[in-house]
Every structure is written in C-alpha cells, then in structure tokens.
Amino acid sequence: MKLITRTTLYFVAITLPVFAVGGILFYHSVRSVTRSDADEKLVNEEKRVLGYIKAHGDIPRNSIAFGDTVAFTIAAGAPITKVLKDTILYNSQEKEIEPYRMLVFGANTGNKSFRVIIFKPLIETDDLTHAILKSLAISGAILLLLLIVLEVGMSKTLWKPFYDTLEKLKSFNIAKGGRQNFTKSGISEFNVLNASLQSLTDKLSSDYKSLREFTENASHEIQTPLTIIQSKLELIIQSETLNRGQTGNIQLALESVTRLSKLNNALLLLTKIGNRQFTEENYLALDLLIKEKLEQVKEITEHRNLTVQTHLNPMKVKCNPTLLDILVGNLIGNAIKHNLQGGNIEVVTGSDKLIIKNTGTPTSLKPEELFARFKRANPSSGSLGLGLAIVKEICDTYGFKVNYDYRDLTHCITVNF
Amino acid sequence: MRVLVVEDEYEIAQSIKEYLTKEGYTCELTSNYLNGDEKTQLSDYDCILLDITLPGGNGLDILKQLKYSKPDAAVIIISARNSLNDKVTGLELGADDYLTKPFHLSELNARIKSVIRRRNFAGSDIISFDKIAVDLKGSLVKINDKEINLTKKEYELLIYFLLNQNRIVTKEAIAERLLGEELSGGSFDFIYSHIKNLRKKLMESGAPEYIRAVYGMGYKFGKE
Numbered sequence: 001m002k003l004i005t006r007t008t009l010y011f012v013a014i015t016l017p018v019f020a021v022g023g024i025l026f027y028h029s030v031r032s033v034t035r036s037d038a039d040e041k042l043v044n045e046e047k048r049v050l051g052y053i054k055a056h057g058d059i060p061r062n063s064i065a066f067g068d069t070v071a072f073t074i075a076a077g078a079p080i081t082k083v084l085k086d087t088i089l090y091n092s093q094e095k096e097i098e099p100y101r102m103l104v105f106g107a108n109t110g111n112k113s114f115r116v117i118i119f120k121p122l123i124e125t126d127d128l129t130h131a132i133l134k135s136l137a138i139s140g141a142i143l144l145l146l147l148i149v150l151e152v153g154m155s156k157t158l159w160k161p162f163y164d165t166l167e168k169l170k171s172f173n174i175a176k177g178g179r180q181n182f183t184k185s186g187i188s189e190f191n192v193l194n195a196s197l198q199s200l201t202d203k204l205s206s207d208y209k210s211l212r213e214f215t216e217n218a219s220h221e222i223q224t225p226l227t228i229i230q231s232k233l234e235l236i237i238q239s240e241t242l243n244r245g246q247t248g249n250i251q252l253a254l255e256s257v258t259r260l261s262k263l264n265n266a267l268l269l270l271t272k273i274g275n276r277q278f279t280e281e282n283y284l285a286l287d288l289l290i291k292e293k294l295e296q297v298k299e300i301t302e303h304r305n306l307t308v309q310t311h312l313n314p315m316k317v318k319c320n321p322t323l324l325d326i327l328v329g330n331l332i333g334n335a336i337k338h339n340l341q342g343g344n345i346e347v348v349t350g351s352d353k354l355i356i357k358n359t360g361t362p363t364s365l366k367p368e369e370l371f372a373r374f375k376r377a378n379p380s381s382g383s384l385g386l387g388l389a390i391v392k393e394i395c396d397t398y399g400f401k402v403n404y405d406y407r408d409l410t411h412c413i414t415v416n417f
Numbered sequence: 418m419r420v421l422v423v424e425d426e427y428e429i430a431q432s433i434k435e436y437l438t439k440e441g442y443t444c445e446l447t448s449n450y451l452n453g454d455e456k457t458q459l460s461d462y463d464c465i466l467l468d469i470t471l472p473g474g475n476g477l478d479i480l481k482q483l484k485y486s487k488p489d490a491a492v493i494i495i496s497a498r499n500s501l502n503d504k505v506t507g508l509e510l511g512a513d514d515y516l517t518k519p520f521h522l523s524e525l526n527a528r529i530k531s532v533i534r535r536r537n538f539a540g541s542d543i544i545s546f547d548k549i550a551v552d553l554k555g556s557l558v559k560i561n562d563k564e565i566n567l568t569k570k571e572y573e574l575l576i577y578f579l580l581n582q583n584r585i586v587t588k589e590a591i592a593e594r595l596l597g598e599e600l601s602g603g604s605f606d607f608i609y610s611h612i613k614n615l616r617k618k619l620m621e622s623g624a625p626e627y628i629r630a631v632y633g634m635g636y637k638f639g640k641e
Contacts, residue, residue: 223497224426227519231432234522237585237634238439247632254634258589261519299570300596303607329597 004151004159011147015140023136030128035101038120039084042103045070045118053107059114072107075115080106089119098124161185165194172201174208212275219268226261233257259384266386269326270373273393278320286417287312287349289324293332294347305342313350317417323394330387331356331413337383338363338411354415363411367404391415418442420529421462423453423479424495425471429518433466436522437529439584450474457483457490463536464529467512469496469503477506484511491532495520521590527580544579547640548624551579560622570595571615578628578638587635612636 049070052060059072083104088097099122107114155163161183168180180201182194233254237247272278294301294308301308317324335345335358343359363370363377371392376385395402401416420442424430427448434444445462447453450473457465457479465483469476476494483490493514494507504515513532516525534542534553542553550559556572558565567575577594578586588605595608616628629637 220497223518224429227497228426228428228432230519231429231436231522234587235432235435237587237631238436244632247634251632251634254587254589257519265517296597299568299611300607303610 002155004155008147008151012144015143019136019140023132026132027128030123030132031125034123035086038101038122039103042084042101042118042120046103046105046116049116049118050107053109058109059107059116069119071117071119073115073117075106075113080104080113080115082106086122087119098122158187161187161190161194165190165197169197174204179205212271215271216268216275219264219271222264223261226257226264230254230257230261263384263386266384266390270386270390270393273323273390273397276397278323280320281318282321283316283318284321284324285314286317286324286328286354287314289328290332290347290349290354293328297332297336300336301345304336304339306336306339307342307344309344309346311346311348311350315349315352315417319394319398323397327391327394327415328354330391331415334358334387334413335411344410352417354417355412357410357412359409360411361409362406367406370404371402418463418533419445419460421445421447421453421456421460421465423447423457423466423471423476424468425449426468432522433525436526440526442529448472450476450479454479454482458486461487462490463533464491464493466525466529467492467494469494469507477503477510480507480510480512489536491536493525493528493532495525521587521593523577523581523584523586523590524594526584527577527594530580544576546579546582547627549575549579549619549627551576560619560624563622565618565622567615567618570611571618574611574615578636581638583637583639585631585635585637589635591635 049060060070083102085102085104087100087102089100090096091098100119101122102120103118105116107116165182168182172180180198182198184191184194233250236242237250237254242250290310290312294310319327331354332345332347335356338360339345339358340360344357346355346357348355348357365375365377369375371388373389374385375389376383392402394400395415398417403414403416405412405414418441420437422430422433422444424433424446425448430446430448434446437444442463445456447456448471450471453467453471453476454474467476467480471479476496480492480494483492488511492512493516494503494512495516495518496503496507497518507515513535514528516528534544544551544553548561550562551557552559553576558567558572558575573595574591577591588608591608591612592605595611612628616626619627625640627638627640629639631637
C-alpha cells in the first residue's frame with residue numbers, strides 16, 4: 001500500500017468517529033433548541049389566551065387564531081397546576097404518531113374554571129436524523145473527494161522526487177556499474193536522503209570496482225611466481241640423483257602448485273565474467289556444441305562405462321562463445337565426475353532449455369549451496385568447488401536460470417535460456 | 418635448432434632455457450620489447466617464444482612486425498593473460514600457438530616440436546623412435562612395420578611421450594593434455610588406465626618396455 005493511501009485511510013478512520021459524535025451533538029442541540037423555542041412560544045400563547053379571556057370574559061371560540069391547537073375543557077375541583085411536557089399525538093392524515101410539546105394551565109372566566117392545553121408540534125425525530133445524516137454524508141463525500149484529489153496531487157508533485165529516488169534505487173545494479181544520479185528537489189528531507197544515497201551508492205560502486213580490480217590484478221601477479229615454482233619443480237624432477245623421499249615431497253609440491261594455478265585461473269575467470277569482459281555475443285547452436293563436447297569426452301565416458309543418452313533438438317543461444325563453451329564443459333564435466341561407475345548421463349536440449357541428468361549418490365549440499373563458491377560435498381576430492389559457481393555466474397550475467405534437482409538417484413541440472 | 422625466448426621474468430626464461438637446452442636447442446634470452454624486436458628482425462630462429470606483456474611494449478607488436486618481414490617465422494605466444502582476445506589476436510596475427518602461464522615445460526616442449534616439425538617436414542610427417550614409427554598425417558602407428566590400433570587418447574598420449582623422450586612427464590601435465598581444463602582436476606584413474614592400455618598394446622606388438630613410472634610423479638618414455 002502506498003504511503004499516501006495509508007495516511008488518507010488513517011485520516012478517514014479519524015474523521016468517521018468525529019462525524020458520528022458531531023452528528024449526535026448536532027441532533028441533540030437542534031432538539032433542545034427547538035424545544036426551548038416551543039416552550040417560549042407556548043408561554044406566549046398562554047399569555048395571549050389569558051389576555052383574551054380577561055378582555056372578553058369568555059374562552060375564544062376560534063382557537064385557530066392562536067395558531068396552534070388549543071383545547072379547553074371545563075375543570076372542576078382542584079386548581080390546575082401549570083405543566084410543560086412532551087407528548088405524542090396521532091396524526092390521522094399522515095397516519096403516524098408525531099411528537100408535540102404540551103402546555104397545561106388553568107383559566108377562569110369568572111364563573112367557570114377551564115383547563116387549557118396548548119399543543120405545539122416538534123420536529124419529527126426521523127426527519128431530523130435524516131436531515132443531519134444527509135448533510136453529514138454530503139460533506140463527508142466532499143471531504144473524501146478532496147482527500148483523493150489531494151493524494152493524487154501530492155504523489156504527483158510533493159512525493160514525486162521520492163518516487164524518482166525509489167526508481168533509481170531499484171534500477172541500481174552494482175555489478176553493472178555506472179553512476180546513479182539522484183536529482184535535487186525543493187524538499188530538504190528528500191535532498192538529505194538523495195545526498196546520503198548518492199554518497200552510499202558511489203562508495204559501493206567504487207569499493208566494488210576496486211575489489212574486482214584487486215582480484216584481477218592479484219590473480220595476474222600470482223601467475224608469474226606460480227609459473228616459476230612449477231617450472232623449477234619440473235626441472236628438479238628431471239634430476240637423476242633424487243631419492244624416494246625427495247620425489248615424494250616434490251610430487252606433493254607439484255600437485256599443490258597445479259591446484260593453486262587451477263584455483264587462480266578459476267577465480268580470474270569468475271572475476272572476468274563479473275566484470276563483463278566477455279563482450280562478444282553470438283547466436284550459437286547449443287545442440288552442436290554439446291555434440292562436440294560429448295565427442296571430446298567419449299573415451300572418458302567409455303572408460304567409466306557411462307551410458308550417454310541425448311535428445312538434442314536444434315536450438316540457438318545468445319551468449320559469448322567462450323562462456324557457453326565453459327558452461328557446457330563444466331556441466332558435462334560435472335556429470336562425469338559425480339557419476340557412478342556404469343551410470344547414465346542424459347542430455348536434453350530444446351524449447352530454450354538444457355537439461356543434464358546423471359546418476360550419482362545424493363550430495364550433502366543443499367541445492368542453494370551447490371552453486372556457491374568453494375562448496376563441495378567432499379573437500380578431499382581434489383575438486384575446487386568452483387565449477388558450478390562459474391556456471392551460476394555465467395547464467396546470472398546472461399539472465400539464464402539454473403536449477404538443481406535430485407530425484408530417483410539422479411542429479412538434474414536445468415538451464416533455462 | 419635456435420630458439421629465442423622473449424620473456425621479462427628472468428627465472429621463467431631460465432627454466433625454459435634449461436629444459437630446452439637438454440632437448441638440444443640453442444636458447445637465446447631477451448627480456449624487453451626493444452631487444453626482442455631487434456633480435457627477431459636481425460636473426461632467424463627456428464622458433465620464437467613471445468610474452469605479451471613486456472617492458473617497453475606489447476609482444477603482439479613484435480609479432481606484427483616480424484610477420485611483416487618474415488611471414489614464415491614460427492612463433493608461440495606465452496602469456497599470463499588468459500584472455501581470449503589476446504589469443505584470437507595473436508593467432509590472427511600469425512602466431513602458431515598460444516600457451517597460458519603457468520604451463521608445464523613438457524607441454525611447451527611438445528608444442529615447440531610440433532611447430533618446428535610442421536615447418537620443416539611439410540611433406541612427410543613421421544616421428545620414429547626405435548621400433549615405433551608414427552605417421553602424423555594419417556594418425557598411423559607402426560611397430561616393427563606392423564600397424565597397431567590405438568584409441569584417440571592413446572594416440573595423443575604416445576605423441577606426447579615421443580615429443581618428450583627421456584624426460585619425466587608429470588601426470589598433471591598428461592591430464593591437462595588429454596582431458597583439458599574442465600576434467601583434469603580430481604582423479605587420475607583415467608590417465609592410469611590409458612597408460613596401462615598403451616603400454617599393453619606396445620608390448621603386445623613386440624616393442625620393449627618404453628614407458629616407465631617414476632615413483633608417484635609421472636612417467637618417462639625411452640629406451641632402457
């Protein structure tokens with residue numbers, strides 16, 4: 001929900017009880033005002049009636065002259081006390097009961113005693129409630145309409161810089177680089193926010209860039225000493241005078257150097273993919289590439305008695321040739337390495353998908369760990385734990401989706417292009 | 418045979434020189450752009466090993482000028498930059514091969530020999546060793562003039578051994594040669610079984626034991 005919608009809702013929520021209380025108050029004050037007004041008029045009429053009686057010595061024959069219903073009844077006995085009270089009368093024309101204010105008092109024409117009752121109609125409760133509700137509803141609707149207009153107007157003008165900033169933040173991609181420019185607005189809070197975000201994203205970008213540069217430079221610098229170590233060790237082993245213990249140690253050193261240089265190459269590759277240094281892009285026939293790769297590893301799969309099944313429908317993938325080659329190579333290499341003796345490999349292409357399945361024991365890694373760097377089920381296996389990380393990095397760079405699934409003793413990796 | 422090494426890292430150049438000298442090559446070293454440019458222009462070499470990042474310039478420029486004046490020169494680029502662009506540019510400019518650091522000296526040796534062989538024996542591509550004769554063009558292997566059947570990988574393995582005779586070739590170097598980057602990590606059982614098969618096939622056709630395992634390090638191919 002938008003911030004401004006929520007504030008409007010809160011405003012409406014507060015307005016409703018205020019309207020209700022106001023309506024009740026209004027109702028009661030209108031009623032009490034009309035009542036006291038009626039009382040005043042009744043007392044006036046009493047005076048006029050008494051004045052008439054005094055002047056004429058008789059009760060008026062035509063009570064209409066006094067405007068309201070005046071009833072005279074002959075009263076006997078006890079003197080009549082003056083009473084002002086509410087009453088209800090049945091209106092035969094409208095066929096409903098209506099509220100009245102009633103004044104009862106005594107009058108003497110000399111020989112006769114009268115009991116006089118004057119009725120004055122009050123406003124009907126229904127009518128009053130109706131009128132109040134109607135006016136409240138109309139003013140409420142106007143208020144709401146104005147609020148909505150205000151909301152739309154505010155989000156278009158007042159909050160616009162904020163939404164601009166949000167858009168820029170959303171499109172900020174650290175790996176893609178490029179500076180995000182947060183523009184100035186007339187509102188100081190937004191300017192503070194934008195300035196903070198500007199320095200934050202600038203710092204992030206420059207840190208990220210220098211980290212990547214460092215990784216790449218470090219990898220390059222490491223190549224030279226690695227080459228020296230490896231070549232010197234290879235020269236040493238050519239010597240005829242080495243004893244068994246020495247060759248054992250040199251062998252271990254050689255293995256480690258090989259591992260280190262592979263590690264370095266893989267890290268360098270990851271950095272280069274991340275830095276988008278593979279700029280060339282072509283439409284490449286994935287099915288043909290897979291055929292070629294499988295042909296290259298044919299003797300290895302035969303050596304491990306692996307059955308390779310393929311369902312290769314022609315499909316083109318837009319990618320850098322080197323990276324697609326690495327992607328396919330790593331996935332097929334994985335399917336061979338993590339297979340069982342005499343197992344199966346199944347490769348399927350078509351409808352923008354590459355599926356590589358291979359038999360194998362379940363991995364102790366969670367599916368999301370499988371693509372993480374340096375994660376491997378068996379750390380002593382000699383594998384670097386970077387093969388699938390490279391696959392993931394390539395997929396992320398080109399917006400491919402890669403998924404892992406394990407079912408019925410089969411590892412299944414799917415790439416959606 | 419004369420080989421020129423244009424490489425700014427002295428120790429790397431020294432290692433190359435030491436290995437190649439034992440192979441019977443005469444090695445000359447130079448460590449910067451200007452000297453490299455000058456030497457390649459003034460003398461003729463059987464093979465030139467060229468680093469790309471050099472003090473004073475880019476190795477690719479040396480290659481460009483060299484190919485302009487001597488189109489037939491054999492050049493192998495050795496570079497720390499495992500960059501496809503450099504590789505493509507290098508090969509387009511006329512380099513014969515491209516090797517990324519760190520490399521195995523046995524691999525470098527094999528590549529140099531292949532390059533020189535391609536130049537010098539354009540007609541008949543035959544490597545002979547004792548009772549073995551390999552026709553590189555037809556990928557035929559004969560022992561005592563009798564043809565034997567090798568798989569593709571066994572054939573590659575034999576060629577690699579023939580190019581590195583009497584040297585210890587590490588199993589890492591063999592793995593990289595036969596399997597490439599993606600598959601060479603991990604177990605060596607594929608290598609072991611291929612060497613076993615190759616050895617068996619050679620012995621069955623009457624060849625003596627050429628391949629000897631040297632402790633855990635690797636293998637040495639040669640006559641006793």
